[in-house]
Amino acid sequence: xxxxxxxxxxxxxxxxxxxxxxxxxxxxxxxxxxxxxxxxxxxxxxxxxxxxxxxxxxxxxxxxxxxxxxxxxxxxxxxxxxxxxxxxxxxxxxxxxxxxxxxxxxxxxxxxxxxxxxxxxxxxxxxxxxxxxxxxxxxxxxxxxxxxxxxxxxxxxxxxxxxxxxxxxxxxxxxxxxxxxxxxxxxxxxxxxxxxxxxxxxxxxxxxxxxxxxxxxxxxxxxxxxxxxxxxxxxxxxxxxxxxxxxxxxxxxxxxxxxxxxxxxxxxxxxxxxxxxxxxxxxxxxxxxxxxxxxxxxxxxxxxxxxxxxxxxxxxxxxxxxxxxxxxxxxxxxxxxxxxxxxxxxxxxxxxxxxxxxxxxxxxxxxxxxxxxxxxxxxxxxxxxxxxxxxxxxxxxxxxxxxxxxxxxxxxxxxxxxxxxxx
Amino acid sequence: xxxxxxxxxxxxxxxxxxxxxxxxxxxxxxxxxxxxxxxxxxxxxxxxxxxxxxxxxxxxxxxxxxxxxxxxxxxxxxxxxxxxxxxxxxxxxxxxxxxxxxxxxxxxxxxxxxxxxxxxxxxxxxxxxxxxxxxxxxxxxxxxxxxxxxxxxxxxxxxxxxxxxxxxxxxxxxxxxxxxxxxxxxxxxxxxxxxxxxxxxxxxxxxxxxxxxxxxxxxxxxxxxxxxxxxxxxxxxxxxxxxxxxxxxxxxxxxxxxxxxxxxxxxxxxxxxxxxxxxxxxxxxxxxxxxxxxxxxxxxxxxxxxxxxxxxxxxxxxxxxxxxxxxxxxxxxxxxxxxxxxxxxxxxxxxxxxxxxxxxxxxxxxxxxxxxxxxxxxxxxxxxxxxxxxxxxxxxxxxxxxxxxxxxxxxxxxxxxxxxxxx
Numbered sequence: 056x057x058x059x060x061x062x063x064x065x066x067x068x069x070x071x072x073x074x075x076x077x078x079x080x081x082x083x084x085x086x087x088x089x090x091x092x093x094x095x096x097x098x099x100x101x102x103x104x105x106x107x108x109x110x111x112x113x114x115x116x117x118x119x120x121x122x123x124x125x126x127x128x129x130x131x132x133x134x135x136x137x138x139x140x141x142x143x144x145x146x147x148x149x150x151x152x153x154x155x156x157x158x159x160x161x162x163x164x165x166x167x168x169x170x171x172x173x174x175x176x177x178x179x180x181x182x183x184x185x186x187x188x189x190x191x192x193x194x195x196x197x198x199x200x201x202x203x204x205x206x207x208x209x210x211x212x213x214x215x216x217x218x219x220x221x222x223x224x225x226x227x228x229x230x231x232x233x234x235x236x237x238x239x240x241x242x243x244x245x246x247x248x249x250x251x252x253x254x255x256x257x258x259x260x261x262x263x264x265x266x267x268x269x270x271x272x273x274x275x276x277x278x279x280x281x282x283x284x285x286x287x288x289x290x291x292x293x294x295x296x297x298x299x300x301x302x303x304x305x306x307x308x309x310x311x312x313x314x315x316x317x318x319x320x321x322x323x324x325x326x327x328x329x330x331x332x333x334x335x336x337x338x339x340x341x342x343x344x345x346x347x348x349x350x351x352x353x354x355x356x357x358x359x360x361x362x363x364x365x366x367x368x369x370x371x372x373x374x375x376x377x378x379x380x381x382x383x384x385x386x387x388x389x390x391x392x393x394x395x396x397x398x399x400x401x402x403x404x405x406x407x408x409x410x411x412x413x414x415x416x417x418x419x420x421x422x423x424x425x426x427x428x429x430x431x432x433x434x435x436x437x438x439x440x441x442x443x444x445x446x447x448x449x450x451x452x453x454x455x456x457x458x459x460x461x462x463x464x465x466x467x468x469x470x471x472x473x474x475x476x477x478x
Numbered sequence: 479x480x481x482x483x484x485x486x487x488x489x490x491x492x493x494x495x496x497x498x499x500x501x502x503x504x505x506x507x508x509x510x511x512x513x514x515x516x517x518x519x520x521x522x523x524x525x526x527x528x529x530x531x532x533x534x535x536x537x538x539x540x541x542x543x544x545x546x547x548x549x550x551x552x553x554x555x556x557x558x559x560x561x562x563x564x565x566x567x568x569x570x571x572x573x574x575x576x577x578x579x580x581x582x583x584x585x586x587x588x589x590x591x592x593x594x595x596x597x598x599x600x601x602x603x604x605x606x607x608x609x610x611x612x613x614x615x616x617x618x619x620x621x622x623x624x625x626x627x628x629x630x631x632x633x634x635x636x637x638x639x640x641x642x643x644x645x646x647x648x649x650x651x652x653x654x655x656x657x658x659x660x661x662x663x664x665x666x667x668x669x670x671x672x673x674x675x676x677x678x679x680x681x682x683x684x685x686x687x688x689x690x691x692x693x694x695x696x697x698x699x700x701x702x703x704x705x706x707x708x709x710x711x712x713x714x715x716x717x718x719x720x721x722x723x724x725x726x727x728x729x730x731x732x733x734x735x736x737x738x739x740x741x742x743x744x745x746x747x748x749x750x751x752x753x754x755x756x757x758x759x760x761x762x763x764x765x766x767x768x769x770x771x772x773x774x775x776x777x778x779x780x781x782x783x784x785x786x787x788x789x790x791x792x793x794x795x796x797x798x799x800x801x802x803x804x805x806x807x808x809x810x811x812x813x814x815x816x817x818x819x820x821x822x823x824x825x826x827x828x829x830x831x832x833x834x835x836x837x838x839x840x841x842x843x844x845x846x847x848x849x850x851x852x853x854x855x856x857x858x859x860x861x862x863x864x865x866x867x868x869x870x871x872x873x874x875x876x877x878x879x880x881x882x883x884x885x886x887x888x889x890x891x892x893x894x895x896x897x898x899x900x901x
Binding site: 185186191212213214217218220221222223224225226227228230234236237239240241242244250251252253275276277278299302305306307308309310311312313314317318319344347348349394395397398399400401402403406477478 | 608609614635636637640641643644645646647648649650651653657659660662663664665667673674675676698699700701722725728729730731732733734735736740741742767770771772817818821822823824825826829900901
């Protein structure tokens with residue numbers, strides 16, 4: 056285990072009990088303080104550590120970083136330095152924040168200037184996302200959808216267990232947690248009508264996903280092997296792939312989801328590094344039929360990350376509507392990246408690759424309202440006494456995720472979005 | 479008609495007979511001269527006019543352009559100035575190149591420095607493409623594909639005449655004409671096998687398309703009306719959406735094309751402005767059933783652009799394999815952009831929106847080998863005596879397009895790519 060993950064480490068920065076951001080996490084993000092430009096930072100407890108300030112004041116000198124690498128709107132240029140450099144920065148930040156290290160702790164001016172309360176900053180989209188791919192890698196989710204819309208006896212299509220099915224999504228409409236999303240309008244074909252109608256979606260849904268973000272590029276024609284894949288992955292975010300089920304159902308044959316998805320997707324602001332998640336690796340499910348050699352892998356490539364979805368209407372308390380886990384994924388991220396590039400498709404720094412809805416085996420672990428209410432046939436009971444089949448205007452959907460072991464909790468922070476009325 | 483389109487205009491720059499780039503065209507691109515940075519230019523005859531040089535030497539002063547706007551790797555920042563500015567630059571270039579205008583013509587040093595032979599420069603990808611969408615807007619193409627793989631009596635799916643079907647493609651793998659493409663490898667399910675195999679594609683195809691590029695952004699939640707759509711469109715390029723039919727067929731259910739497409743797409747280097755194409759507007763096909771109001775439009779929104787595809791094996795002559803026309807499109811670009819944004823999906827500057835394969839009514843006008851050979855059932859005869867059903871290693875596919883009227887020919891230049899062996 057690398058040093059920064061040591062469960063005995065304590066920080067001189069106060070980390071409240073239950074915080075997603077202990078010294079063992081140190082995720083990267085882009086924050087904006089009032090009257091300041093966006094800048095790169097690291098979360099610690101209820102604070103963000105300003106990497107621009109640290110670099111400018113010499114605290115990162117030994118790392119030989121390009122000048123101004125953190126004084127940017129996005130993390131892309133920093134990530135492009137590669138995994139070794141990202142790791143070195145996280146290790147150095149870990150040193151600076153340790154209880155027994157006086158370097159920053161002992162310098163009142165720098166300490167106070169470099170540490171900003173998360174309450175006083177606005178988190179931004181952390182990377183400029185050049186390409187966004189959405190996989191469909193949860194067997195339970197694919198089985199539920201196949202049972203609902205096709206045949207429960209042959210819920211999975213013939214290709215599903217041979218390759219990680221995926222499609223390209225819209226990069227422009229990915230927004231950071233906290234951004235309100237307008238209910239989409241579009242064409243809907245009602246069951247009792249010959250013609251489609253144009254109206255706001257009546258079946259607005261969330262999809263609980265985890266996404267990885269790349270920190271290394273390939274050239275067109277090159278492929279990434281499963282055992283190399285982690286060199287290309289900086290870390291993970293939570294991802295809400297908002298979906299308008301009625302728009303999707305009418306439009307999606309034969310070329311896949313389009314307007315039912317591309318009106319907005321929400322990501323959590325902090326990129327939790329693969330390094331921070333090392334202690335939480337678990338074995339993936341057995342894959343049968345056996346996969347082709349280019350999809351074979353060795354080692355533990357799944358991650359035990361508890362995921363939950365909460366909903367709240369305005370002025371009401373949160374209601375937990377789903378508890379799932381990232382470990383349920385049938386296809387792991389190494390396989391996803393190997394498959395994506397097996398044909399020579401090139402990867403860029405800052406690409407986002409989402410898992411697809413992560414459903415578990417029990418009904419309470421389904422990662423979408425489509426599955427939780429079985430396409431509106433069941434209702435969910437909210438804390439304020441109201442009921443839901445799909446999302447109503449004014450509802451906020453919050454996704455949370457964390458891994459926990461030996462008293463260390465590595466979390467993502469909220470991935471939250473409110474649905475507001477159609478324009 | 480705006481001045482720059484006047485068919486009587488002549489340039490003091492020699493424009494060979496049959497050139498795609500007379501003074502009435504003036505498309506924008508990014509070129510790279512030996513030992514120079516990439517720069518924006520305008521094509522005229524066999525030359526490129528260097529916009530960086532013109533701006534630096536005061537020829538564009540009256541336009542009040544930001545400094546260094548052409549001294550860039552991509553046209554995005556220039557396009558973001560909007561249609562009025564793009565139009566003003568094209569008008570000014572038109573003035574400077576007119577036979578009767580002595581401003582640049584009369585200044586030997588500047589004239590010789592600003593005009594570079596196209597033979598001496600390398601054309602680059604003209605825009606940084608943030609988002610790429612591929613439509614499916616040719617009725618003949620959709621009918622052919624539906625007849626081949628589904629039911630000739632119900633070839634079009636129920637949604638096809640109600641909305642311009644589309645899907646998101648991969649932006650990272652779009653390359654400029656002249657870039658070689660490796661034959662993709664991937665999973666293929668052979669008809670006589672239970673299991674998929676991993677091998678290079680055996681059914682590699684081209685798709686003849688035209689794409690538009692945007693020059694104005696919208697915010698998430700906003701929609702573009704059909705009558706506003708042209709304010710967002712800078713111009714057009716030719717587009718080859720290379721397709722591996724065997725990979726596509728196994729992977730595409732239920733989420734659409736992915737690895738069968740994203741190993742590479744080729745665009746022609748010059749963005750021909752919507753302004754230059756004004757004289758070639760024609761009426762589109764009657765649309766029945768009537769479209770929903772948000773898709774209704776007024777005026778002539780199709781363009782009479784002759785398109786052709788040629789193939790050549792190494793050291794052999796070109797063989798014309800298809801002659802089609804952009805005017806065949808069922809859904810026009812105004813409808814495409816209105817539909818794409820009806821749900822609030824946001825548009826960015828430099829997005830690329832491709833038409834989908836453009837097939838005409840006669841077999842010789844089909845825009846893909848899939849249709850021309852009816853999925854390999856017929857063969858095409860090449861000039862060197864060989865035969866093709868799909869593309870072989872070493873084959874080059876060249877797409878050309880031009881509009882012609884009153885002795886003026888507005889063309890695109892070549893959209894060319896050679897297929898080389900799988901890695």
